[in-house]
Amino acid sequence: MTQNLADASRPAPVPAAEPIAASAGASRGWWRDAVIYQVYPRSFADANGDGMGDLPGVRARLPYLRDLGVDAVWLSPFYASPQADAGYDVADYRAVDPMFGTLMDADGLIRDAHALGLRIIVDLVPNHSSDQHEWFQRALREGPSSPLRERYHFRPGQGENGELPPNNWESIFGGPAWTRTTDPDGTPGDWYLHLFAPEQPDFNWENRAVADEFRSILRFWLDMGVDGFRIDVAHGMVKAPGLPDLVTGGDQLKLLGNDVMPFFDQDGVHAIYREWRRILDEYPGDRIGVAEAWTPTVQRTANYVRPDELHQAFNFQYLGTSWDSAALREVIDLSLDSMRPVGAPTTWVLSNHDVTRHATRFANEPGLGTQIRTAGDRELGLRRARAASLLMLALPGSAYIYQGEELGLPDVTDLPDEVRQDPSYFRAAGQDGFRDGCRVPIPWSGTEAPYGFGPTPGGPSWLPQPAEWAQLSVEAQTGDPTSTLELYRSALTVRRAQPALGAGTEVTWLEAPEGVLAFRRDSAEGSFVCTANTTGEPVRIPSPGRLLLASAEAGREDGEILLAADSTAWWAV
Ligand code: GLC
DSSP: OOOSSTTSOOOOOOOOOOOOOTTTTTTTOGGGGOEEEEEOGGGTOOSSSSSSOOHHHHHHTHHHHHHHTOSEEEEOOOEEOOOTTTTOSOSEEEEEOTTTOOHHHHHHHHHHHHHTTOEEEEEEOOSBOOTTSHHHHHHHHTOTTOGGGGGBTEEOOBSTTSOBOSSOOBOTTSSBSEEEEEOTTSSEEEEEEOSSOTTSOBBOTTSHHHHHHHHHHHHHHHHHTOOEEEETTTTOSOOOTTOOOOOSOSOHHHHTTTSOBTTBSOTTHHHHHHHHHHHHHHSSSOOEEEEOOOOSSHHHHHGGGSTTSOSEEBOHHHHTOOSOHHHHHHHHHHHHHHHGGGTOOOEEESOOTTSOOHHHHTTSOTTSOSOOOOOOOHHHHHHHHHHHHHHHHTSSSEEEEETTGGGTOOOOTTOOGGGOOOHHHHSTTSSOOOGGGGOSOOOOSSSSTTTTSSSSTTOOOSSOOOGGGGGGSHHHHTTOTTSHHHHHHHHHHHHHHOTTTTOSSOOEEOOOOTTEEEEEEEETTEEEEEEEEOSSSOEEEEOOSEEEEESSOOEEETTEEEEOTTEEEEEEO
């Protein structure tokens, strides 16, 4: 691995953000260019040694995140849950699952984070609850006449004896999106809708009690001091009236994100966000909403961030783009052009807990999608991942980092079947079900598993870590200027020091050789050029300026710069 920095010296550290007071930053729009780190609590840090990450573990590691240089932390769900979908099946929205700690731990975590200058975003799961949620349990227990059934989608089946599902929708995790209930007298009853696992019944958002309950849940966590919500399946809450059959034949899952579906991205969802925005705005300190919305186009994604709706929406079209200069340029332009009319920043992301890590995606041939089973060429994948991350962090807008990507972690593609927990794995007709591979607990230190994830060498971790991860731990990478961790640390330090990075909404494309992206960003404080060589060969260009940072060492030849294969560099001009 080559040098990150031109002269191997880290840029002068920039002090981390000031402590955050509840009234802070009301009109600054901190989120517009924020770097936000996703913590997947199960796999971040395990304080009590039971093999499962927890909130005290996250709390103890907050200084690491502050030193990394991120602005905020998004926590995947830690609420009371039977864990049928790793916590995205919530039984009580106002309680912390004992597996993760207590409400006091959540309170302590939020306070500590604010004292360190870090904001906290929590996950909100409004499309569905757990089947163990009190409302759903009562709806089942009380039988067909229960008013609680109105809060979900209960329907009689089709066929002579109601033995067929009410429509032809399929679950995202495979199989039908409907499960038949048994009435209290033991006879087969109505069916209920679940776009995901059967343990995740969909709420009926036409019902006022559902809307009221979620407004109250928002206030509960806002009163706890959180700075925002990442809204799970933000495109799913409203279904087309009458729940019509899907008319397109073939594999429904292949259509997701590409086509208009009667259960996704319906225009009705926007009324919910306009209501929520008013609640967010009542609170001091610029609280935000972030949409996880899989839509057919970036233009449709922009609808979620209109001025009276949410603040950010993940750019999944960017996440799905391969390491190819033309494709990247096209998606960057399209994204910026789509967000400009609504005045929202673009929210870049390369990895999360649902997709194969980008170090592994880029190690494989393009076009395999975001659920990949093969390790591919690891060295190539890491080289490209480092370059892709620097490119992302040079773009205008906000960027999300998924825990472990700063360590260059690959997906674990060879987990034995008996340890897998992803519900889609067990509903084999669905997605490939390989999300466990990006959820393996991250390595912190030491030479024996769980590598500091838990307190005891040789102790448990809920998914096994590969032996090679000893070399990828935070401890192993700290202080090594060639490591991916130090590359991220340097990148975030430079980003804080250079307002031309992140801020604004424009890039100016510069002429560049085939396969190379070059763009300039300007701000009152200075200008900056980013070059990304997406080819497998070094490429010679005239020097763009003073090298700030590179994902792989740039050479010099006859007064020109030799960009390393699959590398990104930042230049001050
Ligand atoms: C979102 C989550 C994913 C979960 C699904 C159902 O896509 O990111 O992990 O399985 O929603 O809640």
